[in-house]
Amino acid sequence: MITNEKVWRPDNLHDAWILSSKLSDQCCFVSGGTWLRTQWEAGTKEMAPHLISLDKVPEVKEDISLKGQLGQEEVVIGASTTLAEMITNPTLNEKAPVLVKACKNIAGPSIRNQGTIGGNILSCVGDAIPALIVLNAKLMWFNGDELVYQSIEEWLLNQDEVRDILVSIHIPTDKSKGEHYEFAFYTKVGRRESFIPSLVTVAGTGCYRKGEGIFSHVSLSVGGGNVVPIRLPNTEVKIINNEYSSELLYNVLRQVQQDYKPIDDAFGSAAYKRKVAGNLIVSELYRIGGSNHALE
């Protein structure tokens, strides 16, 4: 049993930031706390002498809402929104179903009642991240002076040590994709049906013009295990403005396996994970385009 003598419970963002500045590396922010407690008990992370709970900070508890003008709307999600709240939210189900699907695939119902989207992101390996990447999500941080935006993709490339407070997640909903069929997919592969860490997770969004068989606006992401999820821009290039064909599928399969660099672990080799990632993305493209085009 690991306990800590001080839990600070500031009631606003400024106070939380001042506390973290003063306590420096002796503190840690806590929201749901599920990921942190797991690490403390497993001995992979030491419990900080001071915990700063964000449960009374209204800014991070903002309800999921649609904001902005028509054509430039975005879904705003407070960082301490639980995964369960995200799954049942009507706005999110309408505007970002791929993210809802991702949340449904994280842990079990009881963890989702407590664990938050902010915590999932800050773990850097959370299963919601691939979905957020393909949705071009932005993170809003409080740095002590002001609120600043950063794309999740950019943050993942430079996330060494977080000092700022993650306030909210912003998902643009205007993609200007016209009337074409939009697709979104999210697939997680683990070692059993549910409540299992991911071996490989893929997510994708885009458009497919059925008449012409052409893909556009494609975004792809892959992650899983202890690997920080990445976007696959080189693979996207192989697909965008190209016609569905068996050659395209083979090109995509090869490119994913070149771009994705997972690591070996006790449950799966890097080569296996690369192959699974490639097969998952190709199977989704086949599902989207294969019904209109018999493979030659």
Next chain:
Amino acid sequence: MSGTKTELSSVETRHPSFVFSLNGVETKIQTASSRRLVDLLRTDLDLPGTKIGCEIGRCGACMVLIDGKPSNSCLTMAYQCEGKDVETIEGMNGESLDPVQKLFLEEGALQCGYCTPGMVMSLKGLLKEKEKPTYEEMKESISGNICRCTGYGGINRVLRKLSEG
């Protein structure tokens, strides 16, 4: 706002008191803020029906309801219970058996019984949320509960019976 104000408004005593409802009874307890709920229940409050298993939220043996929702008490800290409504398996200790408990007995859905309180609490959480959940919804609701005696056949029969009404 000043840094001084921050310190004064946020500082806590070494062992603060927390008030919450426990099985319908207002309960006040003085403890470290980060102490786990499962330890409070079993050690301080003498309610050992909530079990300790994996201690990392994987097995569901420690399942309780917090504000009606299934929660892993091994992952919940004392301060997170403040003002909340906490229900444990002991809260079902009425004059007659709860229908879920009765079905577990009738279907032989337990061997050692260690996982059973957690299974029951997970199902009770779902039944609070939905009056008539489907079999699939019930199966999903206990996806965070593990039975090491491989008693899933009996547990599955409980879900079938419950879904049939």
